[in-house]
Amino acid sequence: xxxxxxxxxxxxxxxxxxxxxxxxxxxxxxxxxxxxxxxxxxxxxxxxxxxxxxxxxxxxxxxxxxxxxxxxxxxxxxxxxxxxxxxxxxxxxxxxxxxxxxxxxxxxxxxxxxxxxxxxxxxxxxxxxxxxxxxxxxxxxxxxxxxxxxxxxxxxxxxxxxxxxxxxxxxxxxxxxxxxxxxxxxxxxxxxxxxxxxxxxxxxxxxxxxxxxxxxxxxxxxxxxxxxxxxxxxxxxxxxxxxxxxxxxxxxxxxxxxxxxxxxxxxxxxxx
Numbered sequence: 001x002x003x004x005x006x007x008x009x010x011x012x013x014x015x016x017x018x019x020x021x022x023x024x025x026x027x028x029x030x031x032x033x034x035x036x037x038x039x040x041x042x043x044x045x046x047x048x049x050x051x052x053x054x055x056x057x058x059x060x061x062x063x064x065x066x067x068x069x070x071x072x073x074x075x076x077x078x079x080x081x082x083x084x085x086x087x088x089x090x091x092x093x094x095x096x097x098x099x100x101x102x103x104x105x106x107x108x109x110x111x112x113x114x115x116x117x118x119x120x121x122x123x124x125x126x127x128x129x130x131x132x133x134x135x136x137x138x139x140x141x142x143x144x145x146x147x148x149x150x151x152x153x154x155x156x157x158x159x160x161x162x163x164x165x166x167x168x169x170x171x172x173x174x175x176x177x178x179x180x181x182x183x184x185x186x187x188x189x190x191x192x193x194x195x196x197x198x199x200x201x202x203x204x205x206x207x208x209x210x211x212x213x214x215x216x217x218x219x220x221x222x223x224x225x226x227x228x229x230x231x232x233x234x235x236x237x238x239x240x241x242x243x244x245x246x247x248x249x250x251x252x253x254x255x256x257x258x259x260x261x262x263x264x265x266x267x268x269x270x271x272x
Contacts, residue, residue, distance in 0.1 A: 005248045007140035008076065012100045016074035017143070017192045017248045019135045020044045020209055021126060024070060026090040029083040033115055037081065037122035041130070044208045046263040063093060068188050069263070070097050070104070074209050077103035077129040081122060084110030103133040143168055143248060146191030146210075148182035150175035150199040151217060155236055159195075166241055175199075180264040183207040193247055195240065197233070204228040206255025208263065211247050213240075214255060230254050 008019040021043035025034035031047040038045035070078045078097055082090020094106035105125045112118040145168045153159070163170045171189045173182035179198050186194055187210060194212045198204060200219035206212045215236060216222040216229035226232075230253055231239055247253055255261055 005140050005143065005245070006137055007248075009136045009138040010073055010076050011103065013071050013075055014073035014190070015138055015140045016072070016076075017140065017250075018074040018209070018211065019076050020074050021130060022070060022075045022078045022209065023122070023126065024066060024078055024080045024093075026066065026080055026082045026093050030081045030090075030109060033109060033118050033122070034081040036119050037079070037126060040119070040123045041126040043079070043126060046208045063096075065184075065188075066093060067096055069209065071100060072187060072209050073190055073192065076135060077101075077126075077133050078105075079122060079126050079129060080104070080106035081118065082106060082108045084108045103129055105129060140192070140248070143193070144189070144191045145170055145244065146182075146186035146189065146194040147172040148175060148179050148186065148194055148196040148198075148212075149173065150179050150182065150202065151197050153197050153233070155233070158237055159240065162237060162241065168244075178202060178264075179205050180262055183210070183212070183261070184264055186210070193244060195244075198222075204255060204260070206253070206258070206261025208261060211253045212255045212261065213243060213247060213253055228254055228258070228260075 007015045007017050009015055021041060023034045023038040023043045023045040025031040034045040080090045080094045090106045090108055094104055097104040107118055107122050107125055109118045112121045145163055160170055171186055171191055173185045175182040179196050183194060191210060194210050196212050196214050200217050200221060203225060204214035214229045215231050215233050216226055217233055231243060
């Protein structure tokens with residue numbers, strides 16, 4: 001059993017360490033509207049290139065990926081923002097989300113008076129969700145720590161043992177190209193927090209729904225931008241447990257403060 005910490009009860013999503021309102025753009029064309037709403041209500045959102053111009057297995061795949069994001073334990077409520085003519089229809093996506101979580105609404109740009117009308121309607125809807133589903137504090141007794149491996153880590157075995165011995169559930173993901181791919185997999189596994197080891201040639205990055213602790217290597221790039229990292233790999237074993245406890249208790253990681261990072265949805269078919 002992992003160390004008990006206080007989190008937020010989010011219904012069927014489980015208990016999270018963050019109380020995020022997700023402004024979910026169902027298509028690339030609505031990401032700019034979702035961003036404006038998220039900024040107004042202090043929610044989280046992300047830009048992406050999906051939702052339209054997709055075929056085959058990716059239609060169901062992207063749809064399911066959005067559902068998995070919306071069902072993450074760090075999410076309290078979801079507002080879907082759609083355009084109205086895309087492959088993945090916002091109202092259909094919202095209907096699927098409502099099957100498991102009532103804290104969901106949607107707005108469609110083509111039915112809400114365009115950009116300005118949708119921003120106003122979205123801010124109002126987000127406020128209604130926040131009022132209807134206030135944060136409820138509760139204990140987390142099974143905290144899942146994801147490990148993103150985009151480079152070799154000498155202390156990996158020691159780190160995994162340290163986390164297991166401390167009572168954490170550990171999920172490890174090997175990045176083939178970038179940390180963003182591992183972040184996606186770890187989000188699907190419902191990791192509460194991620195410890196990331198980006199490649200020596202890659203900067204620190206984040207994920208909108210999950211706090212990411214970035215570990216700097218001794219390489220030139222990481223040492224040149226050391227302020228973007230939370231911890232040095234040389235101090236990993238000595239400092240990681242207190243740092244995880246602090247982040248789980250609400251302290252923001254550097255990536256959270258910088259609002260850095262992206263979401264990369266899994267795709268099997270090339271865009272058309």
